[in-house]
Amino acid sequence: MNEKPEKLIDKKGYRLDGRKIDELRPVKIEVGVLSNADGSAYIEQGKNKILAAVFGPREMHPKHLSLPDRMVLRCRYHMAPFSVQERKSPAPSRREVELSKVIRESLEPSLFVDLYPRTGIDVFVEVLQADGGTRCASITAASLAIADAGIPMRDLVVACAAGKVDDTVVLDLMDTEDKAGVADVPVAFMPNLNAVTLLQMDGILTPEEFENAVNMAIEGCKKIYDLQKEALKTKYMNVKEEVEE
Amino acid sequence: MSSLVTRVRQKQIGQLIDAGKRLDGRGLGDYREIKLEQGLIERAEGSARVLLGKTEVLVGVKIETGEPFPDIPNEGVLTVNAELVPLASAAFEPGPPDENSIELARIVDRGIRESKALDTGKLCIEPGKNVFIVFVDVYVLNHDGNLIDASALAAVAALLNTKMPNYEIEDGEVKIKTGYTPLPMKSHPITVTLGKINDKLIVDPWLEEEQIMDARISMAINDEGNICAVQKGGAGYFTLQQIVEATKIVQEKAAELRKKLEW
Numbered sequence: 001m002n003e004k005p006e007k008l009i010d011k012k013g014y015r016l017d018g019r020k021i022d023e024l025r026p027v028k029i030e031v032g033v034l035s036n037a038d039g040s041a042y043i044e045q046g047k048n049k050i051l052a053a054v055f056g057p058r059e060m061h062p063k064h065l066s067l068p069d070r071m072v073l074r075c076r077y078h079m080a081p082f083s084v085q086e087r088k089s090p091a092p093s094r095r096e097v098e099l100s101k102v103i104r105e106s107l108e109p110s111l112f113v114d115l116y117p118r119t120g121i122d123v124f125v126e127v128l129q130a131d132g133g134t135r136c137a138s139i140t141a142a143s144l145a146i147a148d149a150g151i152p153m154r155d156l157v158v159a160c161a162a163g164k165v166d167d168t169v170v171l172d173l174m175d176t177e178d179k180a181g182v183a184d185v186p187v188a189f190m191p192n193l194n195a196v197t198l199l200q201m202d203g204i205l206t207p208e209e210f211e212n213a214v215n216m217a218i219e220g221c222k223k224i225y226d227l228q229k230e231a232l233k234t235k236y237m238n239v240k241e242e243v244e245e
Numbered sequence: 246m247s248s249l250v251t252r253v254r255q256k257q258i259g260q261l262i263d264a265g266k267r268l269d270g271r272g273l274g275d276y277r278e279i280k281l282e283q284g285l286i287e288r289a290e291g292s293a294r295v296l297l298g299k300t301e302v303l304v305g306v307k308i309e310t311g312e313p314f315p316d317i318p319n320e321g322v323l324t325v326n327a328e329l330v331p332l333a334s335a336a337f338e339p340g341p342p343d344e345n346s347i348e349l350a351r352i353v354d355r356g357i358r359e360s361k362a363l364d365t366g367k368l369c370i371e372p373g374k375n376v377f378i379v380f381v382d383v384y385v386l387n388h389d390g391n392l393i394d395a396s397a398l399a400a401v402a403a404l405l406n407t408k409m410p411n412y413e414i415e416d417g418e419v420k421i422k423t424g425y426t427p428l429p430m431k432s433h434p435i436t437v438t439l440g441k442i443n444d445k446l447i448v449d450p451w452l453e454e455e456q457i458m459d460a461r462i463s464m465a466i467n468d469e470g471n472i473c474a475v476q477k478g479g480a481g482y483f484t485l486q487q488i489v490e491a492t493k494i495v496q497e498k499a500a501e502l503r504k505k506l507e508w
Binding site for chain 1: 493
């Protein structure tokens with residue numbers, strides 16, 4: 001592991017990678033990147049590279065897991081063995097099991113589950129390279145993949161973290177800041193409904209700092225939300241042009 | 246998860262909550278009766294049992310020596326595991342831990358780890374070679390809702406009850422001596438869980454409330470009243486206003502619990 005740097009924020013208020021306190025890392029999003037999936041999306045956020053794919057609504061396997069009055073959302077968050085510094089065993093870790101659960105619970109409020117009784121939707125997230133904040137980028141991509149699969153949604157779910165580094169609350173922590181920082185607050189948000197669908201925290205924050213961090217994360221979410229919509233438009237405007245030709 | 250609560254019951258619980266009341270007679274901000282007992286498993290280095298209403302959780306702490314993590318060679322190791330024992334509920338099945346027990350263990354773990362409750366720096370025997378490994382095993386014996394708060398409380402109580410073996414190093418070998426010293430504890434995190442039903446926040450949801458609630462939010466509060474871990478759960482959501490409100494309720498309840506408990 002790298003040595004912990006002395007200071008994560010310099011005197012002028014710039015971070016290790018030259019970002020300002022409330023600045024996001026560069027985000028690149030693409031929708032419809034996989035041909036076999038019903039919906040898919042790819043996101044790069046800083047050095048994070050994450051693929052999300054959606055299958056369904058389709059018949060559940062095993063069948064007994066299906067519910068008579070609603071669809072079942074399943075989610076698997078998985079990190080590639082080569083996505084981190086030291087090789088990660090491909091078997092799901094406890095962290096991945098927990099993240100799969102919280103990611104599923106962050107996406108579920110956006111869906112009309114009772115529209116598709118007896119069916120299942122599978123969301124698969126593969127982290128190809130990790131750089132801090134993978135759960136948030138995964139949610140952002142997974143939500144787009146669901147939209148790409150043509151499944152009706154209340155809103156896109158977008159996620160972003162804020163945290164405390166040195167003595168300052170900052171937006172969108174990268175790996176070094178996450179590991180050496182004081183606290184990390186990942187938030188998932190549906191902007192049109194003002195709904196927070198994922199909220200976690202580790203580290204130590206005063207209640208004021210916590211509120212501050214949640215607010216900052218939500219502002220970050222709103223910025224990424226615009227990029228999400230842009231990515232959807234890019235794909236479907238192209239489709240529209242092709243059809244019109 | 247499918248709900249086992251009938252529609253009539255759901256409606257009744259919802260209507261009562263709208264009126265600021267609950268089925269078991271509690272107010273929205275009340276805990277069930279809490280009973281705490283420490284040191285009941287003699288074979289374990291530490292143990293505690295918490296009764297939260299009918300919810301019952303037993304935590305045992307075992308200490309072994311072993312290798313530290315290579316990136317923190319000077320620190321002891323804390324591991325938390327949770328077992329949803331099949332005798333605790335018809336919904337629990339034997340087998341490897343499922344996502345619910347993993348999430349429970351990780352919430353309890355984060356509360357202790359992030360508040361730096363256990364001073365792992367003092368658990369080092371020989372840097373890089375030998376350290377104390379503290380195993381916290383959460384055993385759910387009866388499930389009647391809010392396993393998170395009961396487990397977190399029992400885990401901290403068990404750690405406070407834990408005695409670390411005395412040792413000396415002879416010719417590079419660790420020799421266990423007679424006598425024990427308490428574990429080095431720096432903080433006493435308290436985890437408070439709120440459920441959301443009909444857009445109202447309720448403290449300490451019990452089983453039926455848990456089965457119909459939209460979402461839950463758990464926060465761990467350290468001795469200074471700061472927040473050291475948060476977890477939202479459930480397939481619903483919270484508004485920003487509700488999160489701010491939850492922060493205030495949790496602070497209040499944690500302080501109240503802290504006063505009530507004689508560690």
